[in-house]
Amino acid sequence: MRQIALYGKGGIGKSTTAANLSAAFAEQGHRVLQIGCDPKHDSTRMLMHGGGIPTALDLVRERGTSPIAPEEVVFIGYRGVRCVEAGGPEPGVGCAGRGIIATFQLLEKLGALEGDVVVYDVLGDVVCGGFAMPMREGYAEEVYLVTSGELMSLYAANNICKAIARLAQHGRSRCRLGGVICNSANTHREKELVERFAQAIGSFMIGFVPRDRIVQLAELHRQTVVEYAPSSDQANVYRTLAAAILKNKQFTIPSPLETDRLEALAFEYA
Amino acid sequence: MNVIPHITESLRLEGCTILGALSITTAIRDAVTVIHGPSGCTQHNFSLLHATFLADGIAALPHLLSTHLTEDEIIFGGEEVLETLLKDISAPGPGCIFVLSTCIVDTIGDDTSAVCRKSWGVPVIYLPTAGFLGGGFNQGLINTLMTLSHRIEPVEKQPLTVALIGEKNLEYEVETNYAEITRLLNLLGVRVELRFVRDLCFADIDRLGGAALNILREPLLAPVGQMLEWKFGTPFIDCMPEGFSGTLRFLAEVAHHLDLDVPPALRKETAHQDEVCAKFADFRGVAVNFGAEHRLSGIPAIDEVVTTLGLQPTGEGVMLPLPVPVPIGTAGMERLLHRWRRVIHVSL
Incomplete structure (x- = not known):
């Protein structure tokens, strides 16, 4: 079982990327579980064709100590x-x-954490220990940073590197950085900058997702790009990224940058 | 943000802020105290207070309730549960309700203060007592006394009265010490107007500003004394009397503040102290030990009585227990001497 977690700044496109990756993994014949780890609970909306699903915590709240079935x-x-x-x-x-x-405790209790690929889509930044949960022992062993070339997005990605590096110090932790995904915001020399950033933290850019109007259209139709426009270039970008992730064997403990260095890097490519 | 610089520099005897506050709030007969947190925070303190009450001969159970927070409220917030509980317990009309916050509700950011500010038909007083914010037992005690003091308005001064501020409700000699203070004040014709806060109703606290003099239990309560002096113009004595000469000084101080003639009271008390010392004349020359060779105890009130009675501190004498805190007044010293006599008789 591959367990991958997507982290990045709020609004950078983690849920869109996660949903399209899940769709691409499923297309390739894998059994996929996607877990939205954000109180906004909109990670799986496109996979569910816009239908909101009851959240695990709402269910626990409603049921109290009564049993809960996995299908609920x-x-x-x-x-x-x-x-x-x-x-x-x-x-x-x-x-x-x-x-x-x-939620993780509940899913474990229900035996729901299974499949060929588990995708964790986590809230923008690791604001407290709870949001580092997917990186802890027994959960995601690969973290992918989703970022654009904007400084604040890189800043958030760099912060997540700090969390990975800290967790990696724990003897039994197997959580590693799998790579950086550039979800383009069409900034100047963006691809070069993100590649350079990834290299600077000791990793690499595993995929570049160009900005494309088809993403907005797919969302308006409550579908992933992979489903809405399966023969589009953008759908192929997600498929390629999914394949790269499954083939990836380059996992590292990142070396987060000092803020001055990060800013200097962004300035160099501005 | 408070931090403990190093584990070896942390105070191990300071206890929790909640208990400091509870030592005051549970001494108000018609008050209910809510601990906003998991039930363990309440259960632990309930047991301790109940045992202390029983030791003091009080059969009543502490009026202590919990919001019983579970993981559900920690995730979604505990304000609703607090509101539900306040709605229930305010209905019968208690004198007041105190709401004490715990570490977890201040960590998750419950706006406990805002919930308490709503209209409940009875006073609902919020006391921030999350232990991790620092301060410990004493801070909880002082903050509670300060909060209550802030609420009251000036009233007409009652001549020849005092208020006792911050009696240690959890010490086992609290009533005995009170009896001694009352005896000493009677020598001057002064009475206790209010015990702030012990064995009273919430409405009684309004009389606090009427005392002509405030007597603090111990110097650490000075901020409370200063605040009451600023608010009501009431002077204060910063501690209850310890030791023989301390007791005489106390009488003189009270007389000074209340503009009374002190010599008759001093003569009476000096004669009384002489009678007490005479009862322990057999102590003269007995070798005693306070844990350090040829050294006194380092506590002025104790060392005074050791010297007065002619006990001989050595490194090999009878090991005498030192009281914490030092008992109040001449009667306190007499009780201590009786305890020492038992120890000496057993050891010799």
Whole structure:
């Protein structure tokens, strides 16, 4: 079983990338589980054709101590991709990080964490220990950073490197950085910059996803690009990226950059 | 943000802020205290307070409730549960409700203060007592006294009255110490207007500003004394009397603040202290030990009585227990001497 986690700045396109990767993995015949680890619970929307699914935490809340069946938490989407949304509190209350931990405990209890590929789509930044849960022992062993060439996006990616590096110090942790995915924002010399950034942190750019209007159109039609426009160039980009991830054997403990160095790098390519 | 610089520099005896606050709030007969957190925070303190109450001869159970937070409230927020509980317990109309926050609700960011500010028909007083924010037991105690003090308005001064501030409700001699203070004040014709806070109703606290003098239990309560002096113009004595000469000084201080004639009271108390010392004349020359060779205890009130009675501190004498805290007044010293006598008789 391959367990991969996608991390990156909020709004950078993690959920779109995750859903299209899941769709591409499924197309290639793999049994896929995608887990949305964001209280916004919109990670699997395109795979479920726009239908929101009940979140694991809402269900736990509603049921209390009554038993929960796996099919009440895991929903089948495009090409059999199994979809889970962790859910979480309303903005401004409670502890969403603890919610992620509780969701993982529930999924383990239900025996739902299985398949050929598990994709964890995690909230923008590792704001507390709860959001590092997917990187902990027994879960994702490969983290992919989703970033554009914008400085703040690189900054968030660099912060996540710090979390991976810290977790890697724990003797039994097997979590490693699998690579950097550039989800283009059409900034100047973006591909070069992200490649350079990936190299600087001790990794590599595993894929470049160009900005394409088809992504917006697919979302408006409540589908992944892979489903909405299967013969489009963009769908092939996701397929290529999915294949690269499955073939990937280059896993590293990243060396996060000092802020000054990161800024200098961004300035160099501006 | 508070941090403990190193584990070896942390205070191990400081306890939790919650217990400091509870030592005050549970001494108000018609108050209910809610601990907003998991049930363990309440259960642990309930047991401790119940045992202390029983030791003091109080059969009542502490009026202590928990919001019983579970993982569900930690994830989604605990404000709703608190509101539900406040709705239930405010209905019968208790004198007041105290709401104490715990570490976890302050970590997840529950706006406990905002919930308490809503209209509940009875006073609902929020006390931030998350232990991890620092401060410990004493800070909880002081903050609670300060919070209550801030709420009250000036009232007419009652001549020849005092208020006792911050009696240690969890110490086992609290009533005995109170009896001694009352005896000493009677020598001057002064009475206790209010025990702030012990064995009273919430409405009684309004009388706090009426005392002509405040007597603090110990110097660490000085911020409370200063605040009451600023708010009501009430002078204060910063601790209850310890030792023989300390007791005489206390009488003189009270008399000074209340503009009273002190010599008759001093004469009476000095004669009383002489009678007490006479009871322990057999102590003269007995070798005693306070844990350090040829050294006194280092506690002025204790060392004074050792010297007065002619005990001989050596490294090999009878090991005498030192009281924590030092008992109050002449009566406190007499109790201590009786305890020492038992130890000496057993050892010799």
